[in-house]
Amino acid sequence: MALTVIAQQPVMQEHPEAYPKADIQYxxxxxxxxxxxxxxxxxxxxxxxxxxxxxxxxxTTDGQLKMVITNxxxxxxxxxxxxDTADLTGLVAWLRNMNSIDRGSMKAGDPARGRAxxxxxxxxxxxxxxxxxxxxxxxxxxxxxxxxxxxxxxRILVDPNGQLLPINRPVHVxxxxxxxxxxxxxxxxxxxxxxxxxxxxxxxxVKANLREFRISTKSAMTSYRGELQxxxxxxxxxxxxxxxxxx
Amino acid sequence: xxLRRYLGMALxxxxxxxxxxxxxxxxxxxxxxEPGNWLTYSGDYSSHRYSGLAKITPANVKxxxxxxxxxxxxxGSWEATPLVVDGVMYIxxxxxxxxxxxxxxGRVFWSYRYNNLEDPRVCCGANNRGLGVLGxxxxxxxxxxxxxxxxxxxxxxxxxxRVAEAKAGYSITVAPLVVKxxxxxxxxxxxxxxxxxxxxxxxxxxxxxxxxxxxxGPGEPGHETWLPCxxxxxxxxxxxxxxxxxxxxxxxxxxxxxTNLTYWGTGNAGPDYNPVxxxxxxxxxxxxxxxxxxxxxxxxxxxxxxxxxxxxDAVQVPVLADIQFQGKPVKAMLWANRNGNYYVLDRVxxxxxxxxPFIKVNWMxxxxxxxxxxxxxxxxxxxxxPGLQGGTNWYSPSYSPRTGLMYFPIWEDQAIVFxxxxxxxxxxxxxxxxGFQPFVPSVGDPKKGIPTAAGxxxxxxxxxxxxxxxxxxxxxxxxxxxxxxxxxxxxMTDVTDVGAVTTASDLLFTGGREGYMQVLHARTGExxxxxxxxxxxxxxxxxxxxxxxxxxxxxxxxxxxxxxxPE
Numbered sequence: 001m002a003l004t005v006i007a008q009q010p011v012m013q014e015h016p017e018a019y020p021k022a023d024i025q026y027x028x029x030x031x032x033x034x035x036x037x038x039x040x041x042x043x044x045x046x047x048x049x050x051x052x053x054x055x056x057x058x059x060t061t062d063g064q065l066k067m068v069i070t071n072x073x074x075x076x077x078x079x080x081x082x083x084d085t086a087d088l089t090g091l092v093a094w095l096r097n098m099n100s101i102d103r104g105s106m107k108a109g110d111p112a113r114g115r116a117x118x119x120x121x122x123x124x125x126x127x128x129x130x131x132x133x134x135x136x137x138x139x140x141x142x143x144x145x146x147x148x149x150x151x152x153x154x155r156i157l158v159d160p161n162g163q164l165l166p167i168n169r170p171v172h173v174x175x176x177x178x179x180x181x182x183x184x185x186x187x188x189x190x191x192x193x194x195x196x197x198x199x200x201x202x203x204x205x206v207k208a209n210l211r212e213f214r215i216s217t218k219s220a221m222t223s224y225r226g227e228l229q230x231x232x233x234x235x236x237x238x239x240x241x242x243x244x245x246x247x
Numbered sequence: 248x249x250l251r252r253y254l255g256m257a258l259x260x261x262x263x264x265x266x267x268x269x270x271x272x273x274x275x276x277x278x279x280x281e282p283g284n285w286l287t288y289s290g291d292y293s294s295h296r297y298s299g300l301a302k303i304t305p306a307n308v309k310x311x312x313x314x315x316x317x318x319x320x321x322x323g324s325w326e327a328t329p330l331v332v333d334g335v336m337y338i339x340x341x342x343x344x345x346x347x348x349x350x351x352x353g354r355v356f357w358s359y360r361y362n363n364l365e366d367p368r369v370c371c372g373a374n375n376r377g378l379g380v381l382g383x384x385x386x387x388x389x390x391x392x393x394x395x396x397x398x399x400x401x402x403x404x405x406x407x408x409r410v411a412e413a414k415a416g417y418s419i420t421v422a423p424l425v426v427k428x429x430x431x432x433x434x435x436x437x438x439x440x441x442x443x444x445x446x447x448x449x450x451x452x453x454x455x456x457x458x459x460x461x462x463x464g465p466g467e468p469g470h471e472t473w474l475p476c477x478x479x480x481x482x483x484x485x486x487x488x489x490x491x492x493x494x495x496x497x498x499x500x501x502x503x504x505x506t507n508l509t510y511w512g513t514g515n516a517g518p519d520y521n522p523v524x525x526x527x528x529x530x531x532x533x534x535x536x537x538x539x540x541x542x543x544x545x546x547x548x549x550x551x552x553x554x555x556x557x558x559x560d561a562v563q564v565p566v567l568a569d570i571q572f573q574g575k576p577v578k579a580m581l582w583a584n585r586n587g588n589y590y591v592l593d594r595v596x597x598x599x600x601x602x603x604p605f606i607k608v609n610w611m612x613x614x615x616x617x618x619x620x621x622x623x624x625x626x627x628x629x630x631x632x633p634g635l636q637g638g639t640n641w642y643s644p645s646y647s648p649r650t651g652l653m654y655f656p657i658w659e660d661q662a663i664v665f666x667x668x669x670x671x672x673x674x675x676x677x678x679x680x681x682g683f684q685p686f687v688p689s690v691g692d693p694k695k696g697i698p699t700a701a702g703x704x705x706x707x708x709x710x711x712x713x714x715x716x717x718x719x720x721x722x723x724x725x726x727x728x729x730x731x732x733x734x735x736x737x738x739m740t741d742v743t744d745v746g747a748v749t750t751a752s753d754l755l756f757t758g759g760r761e762g763y764m765q766v767l768h769a770r771t772g773e774x775x776x777x778x779x780x781x782x783x784x785x786x787x788x789x790x791x792x793x794x795x796x797x798x799x800x801x802x803x804x805x806x807x808x809x810x811x812x813p814e
Contacts (some may be wrong), residue, residue, distance in 0.1 A: 132398070132405050140403040192352050201267040202335050202356045202402050204349030246404045 019093035020151025022237050027094025027104045030087055038078070043098055048092040062092045086241055089149035109231070114239025117232055122224065129200075130243060136200025137184065138221065139168060143245025153237040157228070160219035169197045170220045173205055173214035181205075185215065256343050267333040267400075270380050272427050276504060282751075283792030285331040288377050288422040288499040290748070290789070293567040296645040298790045299621030301752035302797040303812060308754060308766050308776045310812050314798055315353030317346075317807040321373075324785045328377040328422060328643075330790040332386075336800070337380070337399065338807065342373035343389045345397060345576045350793035353809060356676050357402035364391040366413035368675060369420070370438035376498070376786075379430055381450045386430045388419025392447055394432060408453035410434065413676050416441050426509060426540050428690065429456060432493060433496020437514040437560070440491030441676035445500075445511050445536070447543060457543030461494035461513045461531045468545070474527035483669035488525035489670045493517030494532040498641045501565040503578075508537045508546055508566040508596055510580065518680025519558040521667040528553035533561045535582065537597060547597030551584045555621065557610060557665060558683075559637055560584040566646045566653065567594055572729045573603075576695040581728050583644055583655040585637030586610065588620075589731040605724060605729035606638040606659050627666070630686035630696065633661035634719070634740070643746030643787035648730065650769050653728040654755060656743045662686040663721025664696065687718045710782075712761070721759050723747065723765075725772060735772035737765070746787030748799075758784035764801050764808070780808055 036045070042049030059065040064087045072080035077227075083091065118124045125134030128141045156163035167185055171193060174180045181203060183195035193213070194204045207213055224233065268274075278284070278291040280679035282299035290296050304615035321341040329338045336350040343361035348354065367373075379386040384405060385397045396405040398760040409418035410432065416439020424431045429447040437443070443461035447733045448454065463469040473492065476484035493516045494633065500511035502641060516525055516532035535551040536545055553629060566581040572591060580594040591601035599618025609632045611620040625631050636658055644655035665679035687697045721743035725734045743759035750756075753769040760783045766776040782804025790799045798811045 129398070129401070129403070136400050138399075140398065140401045142403050185353055186356050189354060192349070192354050194349060194356050196356075196400065201268075202347060202349075202400060204334075204352055204354060204356070206352070225741050246407050 022150035022154040023090045023093035025043030025106050025108045026150040028103045066091050085145035086149045109234030109238030111238040111242045114235035145241045145243035153240045158225040160221040164219040170216040172214040173210050285791050293499040294564045296748045299751045300797045304752040311810045314809045317353045319805045326374045339375040350508045359386045359402040368416045370610040372418045379423035379425040381425045385422045388432050390418050392417040406453040421497045426502050435497040437493040437495035437497045439696045440517045440672045443494035444537040459543040462492035469530035471529040472528040474490045482523045485524045498562045512561040514560040515558045518678045521683025522554045522556040552586045562641050583639045587638035607632045630662035632662045634661040635683045645747040645749045647749040652725045654747045657724045674807045745784045748788050756788040
């Protein structure tokens with residue numbers, strides 16, 4: 001019965017304007033690298049399939065589109081593709097917008113310039129770690145390019161508070177002995193809290209033993225809005241999308 | 248221009264309460280000087296599994312209570328030993344998860360999941376026995392025969408090195424041994440016709456630095472012990488038996504900085520039960536090998552069970568102890584072997600000093616002057632003592648320099664009727680070459696076994712001990728390390744797969760298949776405390792400190808149980 005109800009739900013079509021520009025850009029690049037040799041630049045390269053039409057025979061929702069890309073249509077000659085979350089999010093964003101945007105007009109960020117900004121001007125390594133280098137205060141970003149999307153990077157760089165995952169909220173404690181420790185939350189229960197401290201070390205506290213215990217909803221990261229130019233932000237996003245971890 | 252980031256944190260680098268210092272090679276060398284931690288599989292390089300902690304004593308141990316439990320979400324036997332580094336406990340759980348826990352509360356800091364290829368073939372379950380640590384990095388072998396390095400502060404993968412091919416039956420279940428800048432592992436797969444090896448990898452990069460094949464190839468010393476097949480052989484004989492000769496390595500070795508040797512026990516020859524198709528002693532199967540830690544070159548070896556036909560292996564932890572032997576100081580290696588004998592070797596030269604049965608054995612009748620066992624294979628259909636699981640097995644022994652005693656779990660009066668069949672090697676296929684049937688003596692005719700039938704006890708079973716003591720039972724045995732003479736024995740009705748840890752307060756922590764965690768007096772074997780943990784224990788307890796308090800950790804079933812004294 002429950003299944004029937006779900007099947008009868010109207011399928012919500014995502015609105016093109018809901019797709020972040022960075023995802024569309026990234027997806028356009030991936031499309032060029034992986035898809036257009038069969039589907040063509042205009043999406044009509046396979047007989048009977050017009051990707052630019054915005055209508056897909058085997059997929060209505062974004063989730064279904066991702067499944068089609070992942071599983072392929074081996075009997076029709078389309079192989080399965082091993083794309084990660086960032087890739088699939090980008091590809092779907094591009095497919096949803098390729099009828100209204102010219103791929104040639106999309107200016108993607110430059111990963112090499114982005115790396116220079118990451119390691120230099122933006123000083124991301126003072127809090128984040130990539131492939132064994134940098135601080136452990138913030139989340140390790142070595143494989144962040146598989147876990148998040150271009151749009152997410154674009155948003156968090158200018159709005160860290162709005163994008164802060166609750167588990168990562170800053171914790172401030174003062175022990176009974178008067179020692180203050182600040183860090184990033186890793187885990188919490190009714191009686192204890194676990195965090196990584198300013199030195200990147202793991203710490204666990206019993207709340208009953210604390211004089212002060214505060215969790216902030218404000219990210220320890222400040223916004224790059226105004227501090228980095230749009231092109232620089234795009235470069236940074238492009239670099240973060242290359243962080244695919246140890247393969 | 249450098250932008251300001253993480254403003255709040257920068258101001259408060261004061262933070263750390265439990266100082267978490269990097270684990271240097273020197274700390275590993277002197278691990279016994281920081282008994283609050285547990286830095287290697289066996290506690291220290293000499294593999295004493297002896298802790299200098301003494302807050303839990305024979306006088307107060309009755310107050311021992313449950314501090315916390317961590318439940319593995321993955322079903323199956325749990326054979327791992329945790330590491331404890333400055334208040335953080337690191338464990339592995341099936342198949343190759345790594346979890347960092349607060350050692351005082353059991354709450355999880357991070358967890359890492361390694362996704363194995365679909366290839367792994369393992370004889371005995373998706374086991375992993377633990378981690379190695381160096382600097383800020385953890386090392387783990389995987390079921391698909393890779394070695395991975397993780398950032399121990401956040402669980403992120405730093406590098407991955409393929410060690411061997413899983414589809415050919417290779418796996419890694421051993422906890423790595425870290426010495427200097429090297430991570431040393433061996434490969435499992437003795438039931439799949441592998442050619443075993445021990446190899447060292449750069450801790451920094453994962454690059455292989457040396458590899459020692461535990462089955463020597465043509466032209467290498469020891470290869471001559473894989474004899475040519477007789478021309479008149481009536482049974483199947485494999486002229487290239489060495490290529491899949493086994494000698495797997497699945498329990499962590501030891502290291503002696505004075506000799507710069509690392510010592511490892513090796514597994515059965517392949518196939519397990521059919522020596523006819525692999526004539527000869529089959530070096531270096533069922534042996535201990537002493538390797539130069541820098542080069543991997545063989546310095547010496549001793550073979551406990553030449554031409555092993557019982558799957559006895561020699562997969563035990565080498566215990567390195569300086570003892571008085573026949574009135575002289577000796578740098579000894581103490582070894583209670585699965586084949587039922589207790590051994591003392593000179594660990595510098597490999598010289599055989601003593602071999603003495605600690606249980607009933609009938610596969611051999613004694614030793615020749617060179618320390619070679621005089622083998623007495625039993626007639627077809629007759630029981631061999633000890634049985635397949637051996638007199639002891641991979642379960643960790645303990646040596647207490649305080650009591651001067653060597654402790655190890657034993658299986659007494661357990662026999663198997665072995666049988667052999669020819670088996671041609673095929674990559675990825677099982678390579679047993681025979682079978683085994685637990686032997687339960689008939690009343691009134693102990694040479695005759697109760698016939699195989701439904702309900703006849705098997706080696707593995709549930710919580711009801713339908714095997715009973717008629718088919719063997721377990722004990723913890725304490726022996727004089729120089730003579731092998733028993734000093735005391737703590738007997739259990741059921742068998743035991745649990746090693747021991749001893750402490751500076753003369754306690755011995757152990758358990759058994761019945762599910763009891765037991766605390767014994769290390770000098771007398773007296774039972775001081777016990778708790779039913781409700782499931783079989785399959786590893787060895789450790790003891791450590793967190794927040795200045797001593798704890799004892801042991802796994803039973805899917806639970807990691809940690810005990811301490813009341814506040």
